[in-house]
Amino acid sequence: MIGLLESMARPLLGLLEAEDAHRLAIHALKFRPFVKLVADDPLLRVRAFGLNFPNPVGMAAGFDKHGEVPDALLRLGFGFVEVGTVTPQPQAGNARPRVFRLPRDGAVINRLGFNSDGAPTVLRRLAARAKEGGIVGINIGANKESADRIADYVGLIETFAPVASYFAVNISSPNTPGLRDLQQAQSLDALLRRVMEARARVSRTAATTPVLIKIAPDLTLGELDDIVGAARRHRVDGMIVGNTTVARSATLRDQAIAREPGGLSGCPMFALATRILAETYVRVEDAFPLIGVGGIYSGATAVIKIRAGASLIALYSALVFNGLRLLPAIKSELSHALRQAGCCAVDEMVGVDAAALTAEKWPA
Ligand SMILES: Cc1cc2nc3c(=O)[nH]c(=O)nc-3n(C[C@H](O)[C@H](O)[C@H](O)COP(=O)(O)O)c2cc1C
Numbered sequence: 001m002i003g004l005l006e007s008m009a010r011p012l013l014g015l016l017e018a019e020d021a022h023r024l025a026i027h028a029l030k031f032r033p034f035v036k037l038v039a040d041d042p043l044l045r046v047r048a049f050g051l052n053f054p055n056p057v058g059m060a061a062g063f064d065k066h067g068e069v070p071d072a073l074l075r076l077g078f079g080f081v082e083v084g085t086v087t088p089q090p091q092a093g094n095a096r097p098r099v100f101r102l103p104r105d106g107a108v109i110n111r112l113g114f115n116s117d118g119a120p121t122v123l124r125r126l127a128a129r130a131k132e133g134g135i136v137g138i139n140i141g142a143n144k145e146s147a148d149r150i151a152d153y154v155g156l157i158e159t160f161a162p163v164a165s166y167f168a169v170n171i172s173s174p175n176t177p178g179l180r181d182l183q184q185a186q187s188l189d190a191l192l193r194r195v196m197e198a199r200a201r202v203s204r205t206a207a208t209t210p211v212l213i214k215i216a217p218d219l220t221l222g223e224l225d226d227i228v229g230a231a232r233r234h235r236v237d238g239m240i241v242g243n244t245t246v247a248r249s250a251t252l253r254d255q256a257i258a259r260e261p262g263g264l265s266g267c268p269m270f271a272l273a274t275r276i277l278a279e280t281y282v283r284v285e286d287a288f289p290l291i292g293v294g295g296i297y298s299g300a301t302a303v304i305k306i307r308a309g310a311s312l313i314a315l316y317s318a319l320v321f322n323g324l325r326l327l328p329a330i331k332s333e334l335s336h337a338l339r340q341a342g343c344c345a346v347d348e349m350v351g352v353d354a355a356a357l358t359a360e361k362w363p364a
Contacts (some may be wrong), residue, residue: 016100018108018320025354026054026064029072038328040077041335044168048289048311049166049210049237051135055079055331056313056346057302060293061139061168061214062110066117067125076170077327082314083122084139085170086160088103089120091143094175098262101320102254107269108317110244111262113175119159128161139168144176150191154198157211161202162172171244172216174263180216189243192234192337215280217242217273217294221280224276228283239284240291240314241277245269249364266317270295271363274308278357280317281309287348297322299333306334306346307353 013021044055058080059073067083074081093115100109116122126136140156142149153169160167171182171191182191192213199211213236215227231239244263252258252268273294280290292310296302297318305313318326334346341350 006018006362014101014103016031018101019096019260021320022063022099026068026184033145038077040079040331043335043338043344044079044331044346046079046311047323049212050208051165053079053312056306056310056312056334057327058082058135058137058291058312060314060316061085061110062112063116063316063319067122067136067138069131070136071134072100073135074132076324077331079312080135080137080165080314082137082139083126085114085116085141085173086119086122086156087114087116087143088119088146088155089161090121091145091234093118100260100262100267102252102257102264102268103252103321105258105268106268106318106321107252107254107264107266108320109257109260109262109264111175111260114144114173116141119156123159126160128323130163131359135164135165135167137168137300138164139170139213141170141173141176144181147178148184150194153191154194155297157195157198157209158202159208161199161205163195166210166212167199167235169211169213169239169306170243172214174216174218174244174246183215183219183223183227185230188227188230189234192230192236196234196236212236212240212291214240215242215276217245217269217276218247219276221279223280224283228280232284232287236288238288238290239280240293241310242273242294242346243271245272247272247296251364265294266321267295267297270297270301274305275357275363276362277305277310278351278354281351281354282358284309285316297326298329299330299337302330302334303337303349304353307351308357309351309354311346311350 094113289311292305
């Protein structure tokens with residue numbers, strides 16, 4: 001039924017400006033009583049960061065920025081949903097148009113710039129659904145005009161600790177000027193020290209909420225050394241690899257749209273994001289698990305991400321072009337691949353190709 005409705009609606013959604021189509025999709029999810037159709041294959045269960053995921057496929061940050069539809073997404077079968085990026089104060093983000101499809105490349109460019117309903121509104125929504133259960137992570141970011149960006153992250157940890165399954169500390173959006181500088185060694189050290197102190201403070205009242213950092217795929221290996229070093233020193237619970245890329249391959253077919261400034265996501269970033277994932281995995285040495293994000297569009301690409309080092313995966317752009325039917329397809333292909341490989345759990349596949357991938361030619 002979902003498939004039928006979707007196949008009728010998608011050509012119409014494709015005619016709308018990308019952001020209007022997204023708003024319509026959120027409204028549809030709000031008002032349709034979606035039922036989870038099939039229970040997950042027990043083979044797909046993952047335990048990571050102290051949490052039990054029913055399956056490893058999550059909805060990446062940016063789709064449900066304001067915490068409007070986490071339960072609809074969980075009922076559709078996502079193993080987890082990452083709400084956000086949420087900023088402390090509400091902010092409008094950049095001027096429209098600010099989301100662009102590259103249909104021939106299966107890619108999206110966005111320069112939303114953290115449009116957010118703000119922490120108080122998102123907290124109210126998430127508190128109202130807190131008893132529903134399911135894994136709902138909260139991706140947090142600083143306001144554009146903030147005088148003390150680190151204080152923004154600290155405040156968000158304190159605010160959302162009671163309702164967050166985990167935190168994703170977003171230091172990798174390319175659309176807030178200077179935000180990515182927080183990935184640099186000294187700034188990251190200061191950020192993680194204060195974020196982990198805040199988490200320890202709130203843990204006295206709430207359960208300990210895992211803290212993950214979300215990084216960009218546009219890093220040198222030297223920068224990645226520093227980031228992983230800081231993450232390990234400060235004992236973060238995991239990393240998300242990664243956010244959108246500012247790189248533009250010469251092989252993109254929609255070259256005119258490719259010139260739009262912003263972060264590119266979807267198929268063309270798969271190779272780079274997967275390489276950075278593998279490079280991260282070998283540096284982390286099992287200190288914590290990774291969520292692999294960037295360009296997943298099929299069961300096969302999901303398997304490659306896991307073999308490159310991801311214990312969990314998340315996606316967004318491929319859903320714009322293929323609809324939500326992609327989710328059950330990815331999960332069943334994943335089950336099939338695990339059985340074929342003789343694995344009894346996702347865990348057994350994580351990182352098996354990481355070392356080999358790091359020896360390959362750097363992706364173009
Ligand atoms: C329209 C759009 C908005 C996004 N907004 C956010 C965001 O607010 N915070 C964030 O951490 N990532 C955001 N992302 C990045 C995604 O979470 C993801 O890291 C990236 O799109 C790569 O995955 P994909 O190729 O499956 O889309 C956004 C992506 C898109 C396409």
